[in-house]
Amino acid sequence: MSKGQRTKDKGQTDFFELTADTIDVGEVARRIVSAKCGATVTLDGYVRQFTKGRETLYLVYEAYEPMALSELEKLIEKAHEQFEIAHVGIVHRLGKLEIGETSVVISVGAPHRQAAFAACEWLIKELKRTVPIWKKEVYRGGEIWIEGKK
């Protein structure tokens, strides 16, 4: 599917991808390790079985791919402005996902862990608000496109 990469003068190499394949969380985390960092914080977001008592059977994700990549790039750029971090890698899965499968991985590498934790939390919050990706929840007895909060 679609991939993006940005390299900046300070030597950061960030990546952001949309994929139909299963995501290897460790591989994403390892890709951003560098000599100037001391910690990587990785979020592994995966499909939950029960939400407010309703049983999910599976999820289907879709994206407005070119815009999703450009919004991811903007987020990474803003994260660099706000936090003392070195590298960011974000991979989001699309298509049908079973319970327990990873839907999104965000890895942030930094010289010190505090900035990596803060940036990772900020990135997932903003991703859920701004990146044009949607999930359809298929549950026992029906299905619904989940609408986020604006």
Place this chain on the structure above:
Amino acid sequence: MKVQVLFFGATAEIVGKREIEISFDKEPIANEAFDKVLNEFPQMRQHSLLFAVNQAYSNGDEIIQNNDELAIFTAVSGG
């Protein structure tokens, strides 16, 4: 002039298509263009919607040009 309008998820289901083409006599303001589509598919108004012009969020006042790519979709739910 004509523009493409893309739909995703819930809005694609309402329209029954992922893409339509609409025509204008002269370059519309973004909000006018989006209203024209919403008037055709009023069911969309029941949702919390976001609007994009050429793959960036619209503030509603861009001048739409021939062959621009518009998109209407519900508040996003990735992650």
